[in-house]
Amino acid sequence: MNLHNVSWVRQEMVLPSARPAGQGGPREWMRKNLFDGWLSTLLTVASVTAIAWLIVAIAPWLGNSIWKANSLAECRQLLDGAPGACWGVIRDRWPQLLFGFYPADLYWRPVLAFALLLAALAPVLFRALPSRTLWFSAVYPGLAGWLIWGGSLWFPVAVYLGFAVAAGLFASTARASQGLGLSVAGLGAALWWVYAAQPFSSAANAVIPIVLEAVPSREIGGFLLSIIIGVTGIATSLPLGILLALGRRSGLPLIYMLSVVFIEFIRGVPLITLLFTASLLLNYFLPPGTNFDLILRVVIMVTLFASAYMAEVIRGGLAGLPCGQYEAAEALGLDYWKAQRLIILPQALKISIPGIVNTFIGLFKDTTLVMFIGLLDPIALAAAIRANTEWQGIYWELFIFIGAVFFIFCFGMSRYSMYLERRLKTDHR
């Protein structure tokens, strides 16, 4: 092109052509990613050495695994001085690690509850299933509680009737005012649970007895306990966290204050303190003679603890939404709750998924803290097993096993959150 001539016109258009063949190949890849300069080469060599050293150190120990032994002494005898992992302890104490001191002839009950848990979770987790299966997810908590703790089936039924009472009261009073309806419904349900639930279930049981052998809470332990606390905590801390987050953004001063005080108080106190409160102090405050289940108390504390964190995570998501979304919802005539449910929360929760799952994983791992108040979670059982003469001195095998199980659960949650993020991605940015 002539420099002095600014006028120029293209004679023919350039057609798209194929991209030149890659300069790839494994050799090229290695040079680019592993040996690109002396620093990179040094790091590569160091990493490979470290991995090799680890493998050399652990491989014989893992390779000599003993699966069948009834005591550490027997295990050592079989190994005959060589290093080796003694997984016999897992095999020997398997039921205990899973169920604690749950009566052996009743193992089918928690197992059935766990299987049903999967069925109850599926429609919640995966949209592919018809939403009509959701009714089972709603019934599941009562059913699982009955299976695990036993007693009369009428007791969970009475608890559920409390919700029915609340719904009925709300429907009949909400027309006057939603606030009034909510208060009346809450009060009615509370009165029902405190005064009517017990007599109702005894009376119903007298007519049609449907009873499973009762199992006291102190016999429940192991991964069963972790899963009970973890799943209940996860399932209840999310809605509670949502309410707290909305409360913290509320324009009503009382609700705002309550939410802030609750969140800041709970976040400022270590979980272990709350657990000690649950196990010791509550006894002083509750009227004497009340029998308030220890696991239930712990679940409540763990839930409250997680919900404070959850609230802050969700508040971040709410703050991340452009205010145009609120305005558009309002301009269409949606009231506060409908706008939140249909427009704001679906988007805010989507943004918050990584933080929410983070809190879930934290909660699940924190369930191991209950050992400090005398509940028999897997870690506490490991300590008990190691105190036993047969397995005195065993160490790595138990903790590796417990760690692996926790890892599977937590990794599963993490993968699920990634799946969910992908499924909900509609912004096409």
Add this chain to the structure above:
Amino acid sequence: MSKTLRGLSPENRRGLSETAVEITSMNKWYGDFHALRDINLTVRRGERIVICGPSGSGKSTMIRCINRLEEHQSGKIVVDGIELTSDLKKIEEVRREVGMVFQHFNLFPHLTILENCTLAPIWVRKVPERQAKEIAMHFLEKVRIPDQAHKYPGQLSGGQQQRVAIARSLCMKPRIMLFDEPTSALDPEMIKEVLDTMIALADEGMTMLCVTHEMGFAQAVADRVIFMDQGQIVEQNEPRAFFSAPRSERTRTFLGQILGH
């Protein structure tokens, strides 16, 4: 007037009322900042009003007071026979009858175009889902994007999104439409498609209040042009007189700036 009409059912009340919006001596402050000063405005049913004025003159604030996205501190606003007070029921009643289109569309990105359009009819007007879908498709055809119904807003161009936003408002069968600079965020080649949609709407007799600087649109459809400055209505007139013989100095300067070069 509203006192004598209060006893009537909404249908009768609306049948009688020839006034769509009546604003009397309305003032609004943001903190200590006097954003709207002594606004008086009566909009007849079916009237099309264009509001213009320099940035920060209170145009958005004024039309947002009409559906109570902003709260006024003194004076009176009566929309469709309902006075706006802090009564939530009344506010929601007004919002059902008043559609609004925003500068940045504000479509719901997690819902498809069709769901965006059916949401309010289903949840606010309690229209059965099937019927809501029919209504939505009807209005999407009207704004000429029925084939995009199952896409998400993020997959549409700005002009298409704004037309969806108009359709979404129309699905509520509003009696009044508010537009807040509906074309300001659009590329030039998309402005026309949105304006055409608005002109079609005006031709059907919709009561419209549009904040816009599209003077061609004002000349084509407006019954009245309002010029605002410093939170006040400075001048209003029918469009031809407004553009050919503006009476206030401020209006002349403003028109000179946007039409001049």
